[in-house]
Amino acid sequence: GNSVTQMEGPVTLSEEAFLTINCTYTATGYPSLFWYVQYPGEGLQLLLKATKADDKGSNKGFEATYRKETTSFHLEKGSVQVSDSAVYFCALRNQGGKLIFGQGTELSVKP
C-alpha cells in the first residue's frame, strides 16, 4: 500500500545551520508529494509540493525535489531561522485522491 516515512525527530539546529529532513515514500503510480508545516498552536499549512518526477517545490527558502529513482522527497533549507521551529509533515496524494502523511518531524532552531 501507500506509505510515507520521515526521519525521526526532534531535530535541533542552531540558527543559520543547513536543514535536511528525509522523506521516502511507497506508492503505486506517480503520486503528488507535499510538505506541510505545523507551527505551535496552529493548523497544518502547505509548505510546498511537486506533482511529477524531477519537479522541485520551493517556498520560504525551503526546497524539495521529487526523486522517482529513490522514491524520496527530502526537505532542505540552506539557513534556518528560529521562526522555522515547527513540525514538518511529508505527505503523498494517492490514486484515490487521499492524503497520506508521514509521522512528522519536529524541528527546533536555537538562536
Added chain:
Amino acid sequence: SAVISQKPSRDICQRGTSLTIQCQVDSQVTMMFWYRQQPGQSLTLIATANQGSEATYESGFVIDKFPISRPNLTFSTLTVSNMSPEDSSIYLCSAGQGGTDTQYFGPGTRLTVL
C-alpha cells in the same frame, strides 16, 4: 485559499460521553475531511464529509462511533461518541476544492478523555 476554524479548540471529557466538534470554512469548498492525530503519531483520515449525504469512512472508522454531518458547503461536524481514553487525540478538519491538490487544515481540537 481557505481559512478553517474549529470549535472547541480543546476539551477534557469523561469516559462514556460524546463530544461534537464543529468546523467552519470561510468559503465554499467541494471537499471536507476529518483526520485524527494520536499522540506522537501521524495524521489518519477518518472520513470524507459529503454535503447532503452520508460520510465516506476509512477502514477502521464507523459511523456509530464518529457520526459526521455536512449540511452545506462551508460547515461540518464530527461527533466522537461513547468516548474512551483511547480517543484522546487531536482531531483536524480539512477542506479543498475538487480537481486541485491543495488541502487546507484547521487548527485542530485537542481532546482528552479521562
